[in-house]
Amino acid sequence: MEYRVLGRTGLLVSRLGLGGIPIQRATQEVADEMLAACQDLGINFIDTARGYRDSEEKLGRALHSRRGSFHLASKSARRDAAGFREDLERGLQLLQTDYIDLYQLHMVSALDVWDQVQAPGGALSALLAARQEGLVRFVGVTSHNNDVLEIMIKSNLFDTAQFPLNVVESQFLGSLNLAQKLHMGTIAMKPLAGGALQRADLALRYLLPSTVDTIIPGMDTVEQLHSNCAAIELGVLTADEAEHLQEDAAALGEDFCRRCEYCLPCPVGIRIPTLFILEGYVNRYGLQEWARERYWGMPSQADACTECGLCEKRCPYNLGIRRKLKQTQSVFRRE
Template sequence: MGKRGSEEQGVLGSVAPMDEINSIRNKSVGLAKGSEKMEKRRLGKSDLWVAPLGFGGIPIQRVSQTDADGLLRLAVEKGINFIDTARGYTDSEEKIGVGLKGIRQEVILATKSMARNGVAMAEDVERSLRNFQTDWIDLYQLHNVRTDEEWAELTSPGGGLEALEKARDAGKIRYIGITGHLPETLSRFIKDYSFVSVQFPYNYIEQENRQELLAEITRQGLGTIIMKPLAGGALRQVGPALRFLLQKSFSVVIPGMDTIEQIEENSAQLSQTFTEQDAKVLELEKGELGQEFCRRCEYCLPCTEGINIPGLFLLEGYYNRYNLKQWSLDRYLGTAIKADACTECGVCETRCPYQLSIREKLKQVHALLS
């Protein structure tokens, strides 16, 4: 274990026993400055109590460490106590680890790994612990499980789940969860294994095909972690979109936040109610967007030709929906690898969890912006 991690738990090179961890955690809960400000919801059947607004760790990749420190401390001050990231989000875990120095025990830390076999999963757990500079991670999740093949590898002897169970038995992680973008497959996987929580996209414009998943979650009493509350930035009306989700009984909603203003704006929604006017505003957005829009999850990358696929779709969105026409045209002109570099190899489409016709859409982008 890293030296700085040992400052929190006291024993260099060892893992604190669970009762010691619990005792530290239980003591610290009362110390969290903002903890009285937000109600807490139980994450499934765990003993983790989370504020309904959490901190999504993707955008923190884009800011400096100094800015990340400030954002994390403000979030904790506001009462946000659930921080979620992933091994795959470049330096997000490291930034969070540095930013939470001295206040680690005030938050519930969650991360996830794309590893599917046991060796790679065990390595990822160790790497996450080092990055976070901590001796325990509260929730470790299987990241974006999509196919039956992946599930077979995860659940086989020596697979990823066995490695997570060993890590849990050793006190390195506390609970195991799953994340995914496809409700149909997620509902099947959670029937086969006893997870504590499920993380999936849900927002005003993406509610379809989730009945079975939600029914299974309810049947098992699983925790619910809601990603993409703004549909990957497609929803412009942040207040109504968040109020819509916060009035529901999900455990925690995790918008990504990389500015002080976003933290202020998002946390302000907790004291407001979802109104009929909010519903009207969101219905308008829903009508504008349809279903074929990019959520900027970046799973399609890397493109074999180096095209920044979500970046180009974003420019299209700025042109069509944000009334930034000239700005979008100028940006596209200055883009080194344009949409017409696509050779139509199709690799990106096999990775897109939303089954977007990326090749076709890139042609449209080029016609619009060139």
């Protein structure tokens, strides 16, 4: 495993880290097995969040006997100081640790949110206070908006920046370069474009020539850990592989679901990312019958949407989810 220094933090982190969103889908037994496998494979950077349901809890149980082997990152999307502090303290309990290596403002992707967290009584004051108290060693920010991220990087308030980076979202290369000029650590999330890029091996290797410090695909099986590590070991893409990946990216465009699940829960129980995945199996792979059977077996279909718009307010990519659900329903409409 290759290791890099995470900017001004001085932490030596594995080039491949563990993104903790999918851990909420894993059993505790699988989470335990994954952390043991991470230790064996040399993966020493783990990123989770208070908002990832029971991810912190499962990781805390799995980390309890091996805390010193990992650099642990978490984050809170609460915008006020009191709520942010509450999330941090709860996270410390669930992670079964008295400190977190890196704690981050989660998903600050709009200027009004940046203004909100900076304001008196905002989350930023709680984050900086936690560093002063030793509850967190370093502070960072995560964002899905390159323009907003550049403003936050220029503030020079943070030790790290976390942002999407993949063959579809290369606009964040500017933020990467700016952060590194200021000696900030850099963390690449969504390397597989939220799972939309089917060739995980090619998508990960695409990032190897970049200067980003660590790449954190979401993983929820030991098999994924091993296959992603094996991919990293293969090195940079060949010309033919790069061409194939670019073709996949062109087919996706930009109006696609990254499966981050921030849109959930839906008030009427629609599993939005899952429906979009099933639609992709029809459109990209021609698996009509296979996908149709699973679509109609879901608790709620796309036509259950009441158009409340809550999902669109939550989506960091500003997708027209209501419009896309109508498209999905048209694909699976009963004949």
